[in-house]
Amino acid sequence: MRCVILDDYQGAALALADWSGLEGVEVSAVREHLDDEDALVAAVGAAEILVVMRERTPLPASVLARLPRLRLVVTSGMRNASIDVAAAGERGVVVCGTASRPTPPVELTWALLLGLARHVVPEATALRAGGPWQSTLGRDLAGSTLTLVGLGKIGTRVAAVARAFGMDVVAWSPHLTAERADAAGVRLAPSLVAALAEGDFVSLHLVLSDSTRGLLGPDELAAMRDTAYLVNTSRAGLVDTAALVAALEAGRIAGAGLDVYDVEPLPASDRLRSLPTVLGTPHLGYVTEGNYRTYFTEAVEDIAAWLAGEPVRLLT
Incomplete structure (x- = not known):
């Protein structure tokens, strides 16, 4: 056999x-x-x-x-x-x-979020290449707001780390209750758009289904702050990729940390590989x-x- x-x-x-x-x-x-x-x-x-x-x-x-x-x-x-x-x-x-x-994707979520907040890749690349010494300003996590779209096993653990950093955490999902949000120590947003509008950082932790596919489209991305970062270690299908690329190219959001893609392995010519505001990893969340x-x-x-x-x- x-x-x-x-x-x-x-x-x-x-x-x-x-x-x-x-x-x-x-x-x-x-x-x-x-x-x-x-x-x-x-x-x-x-x-x-x-x-x-x-x-x-x-x-x-x-x-x-x-x-x-x-x-x-x-x-x-x-x-x-x-x-x-x-x-x-x-x-x-x-x-x-x-x-x-559930812990490995939680850890990678924070690797991406911290990498974005402190510009780790461009600064490390410049250091290795003999480039300028300090060219960016990092973003403070303490006192900022993390929006969680999804508060299951992974989202709840991400929230716990955020609280340790001194972040305010707001959450939304289609069936999230105030009781579950309270138990996780986070605030329940009244709607997805309201949750997105609050976040300095937005992290996705939903199961992909017919009801969640394309959940973040042009209108939802437009609700985010232009200084906000989006992190997706869940499923690419939760986000309208074309709308995300357009938002990144136009500077309507500050950047994105991505571990999941519509096509994997990601084609060499894909725009997400070359956008300077994307911190991408090759689906390492569970690896x-x-x-x-x-x-x-x-x-x-x-x-x-x-x-x-x-x-x-x-x-x-």
Whole structure:
């Protein structure tokens, strides 16, 4: 029996879990991203088991139909919108997942926010190149306002860090209640526009759905201060990317810290790569050693359970 691990960019999958206990299973990993369906099908071949990393490689019905021997798909995390779970079920393919720690994206949110506030990248680049010594003025976090769009597991942890910095925190989400906001020590904004208008920094922490897709469009971005920074470590689809680029180019907001994009890997010619007011990272929010150990260790557990006919962590 064959197991293929896709999108192992760092070559870490085989080292961060013990795959040797899967007797009779030949495990291999593919490091390069395969965005061509024919190349993907060729790489997977006759494998019965597929391990995928988040939403890096979609598995639509058209791909699943070309993998007749596939019987099990394991994804990192318990949510993966890029897998057609219904189509998999129709073909008798079990789709299951793993735990995912909420702290890594919280930490990256603050890396981006601090990087923007203190102009870390341009100053560090100038230092390395022998450029001017101190050319920017940093923004103070203490006393400023952080707007959180979404106050779930990740947003609540971001709020706790903000309070430690001495920031005022205001939050909004479609179903956020005053009781939940109070419990997190933040103020509840009456509307999304009101929340955006208050923020010196705005950070997004919502699940992408039909109701939240494009939540921040031209009007919402126009509600932000021209001195405000937007940070998105959640999902690119929450923001109208064309409207964001236009706002950044026109200086209608001060900058953006982005870890998620409409197309990943981000094309080399994409404008977001060259805008001077964008601090971009290549979807690193969940990419930590601890998270990877969890993903691949539990992937091995899922495969072992499936082989033994025991229950697995099913996606729905």
